[in-house]
Amino acid sequence: MKKRRIIGLFFALLPVLIFAQGEAKARKAMLHATKYMVENVSTNGGYVWYYTPDLSRRWGEMEAYNTMIWVQGPGTVSMGQTFINAYITTGNEYYYKAAEKAAAALIWGQSSAGGWNYMIDFGGDRSFKNWYSTIGKNAWRLEEFQHYYGNDTYDDDVTSSAARFLLKMYLTKLDPKYKPALDKAIDLVIKSQYSIGSWPQRFPLRYDFNKNGNPDYSSYSTFNDDVIWENVNFLIQYYITLGEEYFLDHIMRGMNFYIISQQRNGAWGQQYNMQMEPDGARTYEPKALLPGTTYSNALLLLKFYEYTGNRKFLNGVPDAIQWLEKVKLPKSQTDNGRYTHSTFVELDTDKPIYVHREGSNNIYGRYYVDYTDEDLLSHYRGKMTIRLENLKKEYNHISGLTPEEVTRNSPLKPMKYEGSTTPQSYFFEIWGSKSSIPEKEKVKEIINSLDIENRWLVKNAMISNPFIGDGENKELTKKFASTFVGDNRDTSPYRDESDKLYISSAEYIKNMTILIGYINSFSNEKGGMTANVE
Template sequence: MSTFRSIFSAVALSFLIVQSGIAQPKNLNPDVRSAMLSATKFMVEKASTNGGYVAHYLPDFSRRWGELEGFKTQIWVQDPGTVSMGNIFLDAYNATGDEYYYQAAEKVASALIWGQRPEGGWNYMIDFAGDRSLKQWYNTIGKNAWGFEEYYYYYNNTTFDDSNTSGPANFLLRIYLQKMDLKFKPALDKAIQLIIDSQYPLGGWPQRYPLKNNHPKNGKDDYTSFYTFNDEVISGNIDFLIQCYATLGEERFLDPIRRGMNFYLITQQGNPQGGWGQQYNMDLQPTYARSYEPAALMPGFTYTHVLLLLKYYQLTGDSKFLARIPDAIKWLESSMLPQDKREGGTRTHATFIEIGTNKGLYAHRKGSGVSDGHYWHDYDDKNLLAHYGGKANINIQHLKDEYKRISSLPVEEAVKNSPLKVGTVEDGSLPQKQLISGSVNGPVPNEAAINTIIGSLDQDRWLVKHIQISRPYSVTADGKEMNTAKLSDENGKGIVDASEQQYISTREYEKNMSLLIKYLKR
């Protein structure tokens, strides 16, 4: 059936391409190359700070935002920001051969290396004005960003949250392999060693490292030392180490990779609740994190972990990764919401499931900021926390189909493309080639779409409106510090800027560049 669908999809795509005029397109390559270069020169020469980026800027650069508002001396590591910009530069270089893009990527690497922490990782942002400025940001914007509790304190250590360390490490690996330029190798080696050293013996990773417990809250331990699945902490580090093994070929990566994959097995809960939480304490019990993250099991993470176990089986051929997938699926079926709570069929599960009872736990909040705001959770599914999501939609049938498909494969077939299996590449291609070439793929945009992208350039910028921003840091006349989080209502639902204000957007740049690159590579 899957083969039939693939053939049908290919025929349908071919029909659409012919119908849209792509079969014999006008050669827009010169216009595409010109637009790409003009937009890139603007970003590199006007928007960047020492080679790094944030997500959005006002056109006069008087304000800028990463996940929160940043100082003018700061760049953001996480996507969309410095790392994602570096990767799109390398994608453009591989598509065009123009050295300007490689030089732009070099500047990104230099910015990341400047901001690499002594232990080898990265914080969420890099401040070129140094620690005094960064501490000032945490003491003003960070500590008043209600709901963004990961920014309340200046930990002065590495974070693995949101791939903030595996992301730049992977970019350094990629740019090193691009030309085998040894100037990137020391920083890359330092990042690799940190990820290896910070792994717990049982295979998981903490959210931050070196370990600290200097910011307890409400009588609870600081959650940043807990085993953390949330925001690709563990899976991101495993994926990076697999890339290292595939491209650098060192056997020392195999043990941390295997221990990381095994950690998914030892943290799956016993029946009848064979799912996972998103954090675990040192006793391997699901535990709390931020104020709106109770100790609970999570259907969303269980869904993701089942797909990861299927992937790990295809990497190793070891049936232990398949053994308890049926238990996870059975739990997902048993924990579905009653019909009257499924929001018209758009939701299947509560985001959090209480351990033991299988009841949904629902997070709420009230207030307007850090000084008067409060989070809590209960069994009431009304007025749910909007910035996190109180309910989820889990496609159990997809898990069943994938489990059936992959578990029925002969082992040799299942692992045939695994970079962890000993053997040579059949076509003789270098294992580094795939990482270098990037991941810009998918349907090629048609000529009309390309013309729209090129025509939307405004003074060499791609501008957007109606994004979610935050208020600047301010103090009222009575000394009250105002909320610096992104605009939202009392339940946390995001509020976009409804005015006609335009913003420079790295996300928009990356999206349009990706489409133009696809057109060039067609």
């Protein structure tokens, strides 16, 4: 009888023992991979996107010097966020120290104005300016890197994401050492907001770079890459966690800009000049209206109604839907139903327009616009698919709710923090790491794919031609019309289709997120510990 009880107890505990074994392997893989990235790959705590295995070359959005790190994801900010998520899940202080190093690198590179450029160069301004005048200057399709402004950017969520990471670091342990840098970032977001509620792409304002006769667009009010929304979103997070009611005015002005910038026909441009007219930006971003921007802005207006209960935010949505219906591509240009809209629509005619290029390098190549949908750019899509039925469905649902119903969970309303002790805890519930429960086989695959040096290596990285001098070929060839990169003088990135292996920050982040989700899934389910990872 005693023997049967022991056997029964063993089988009852077997799921727990199996899980403990799998969890231990996952934790071990996470820690070993992190130690390699922190102790062998990082530069003063910061990261770029890809590295050759011997670390002799490295790339962010472009090739980087070994003194450089990338702020823009999946670089230093994304890595730091992953470290802090791993710390919150495991309690292992090594991850917190790794996040501290990433934060220290960002603070080192924070400008005196309070924001960040796309990347940080520990070699200083001389090194930075040399990079811009060589590698950056010859990146044909990346015009934002062809000129050193010396100011901060909101493009690609650079400054906003860095500020959010510092906010998360501050809230994790309420360590006051992060408050000064966070305050500087907040001050920048506030002082760079225009009185009409929008934000420029870069700040402090500059007007000194013209490309092929096009005016400098970096001071324009910018929707592209969610510049305005990301700043509004950050101010909301700051308002919730630190309780500064002063920021409500800036939040409301940011949301109101979506109303005042909508055109009479219901559409939006990607950026607006100082006369509040839709305008162009890079030479492959012509003055136009954009179905993609119109779609995303209409969805944000629905969100703003949920935040405020003010029906003024709903008024422009039907006009946006009507315009999106009107400018659908003719059937002959949908590529057999694959696309619904062109990326750009001509301002006065509502005709689809398309961007092309000719030449082989930035020095002598050029972009141009016409009505022809052949030989389109590969690096900046000329057509897109818009789920217009989703917008209609969401509008019908949201507009049918009363202000009281729709604002029930608004972050702008006074809250009762049920289930949370403080607004700071609420921040981690709403904006913390959200990982789905991974498949057991996927977890095993990730653990087993670490190489002998504890690296997750990948193929098909985005690399570039090494800089060998300015472009020389003057021929306006069509050979590179639809490629990512031009001739061997073009330093723009392209995908390496060979079997060469690379260290990838994005791969590290992806795998860590899955393993974090694996550990969290069983930490949150008392009786569910049955997974086995061998």
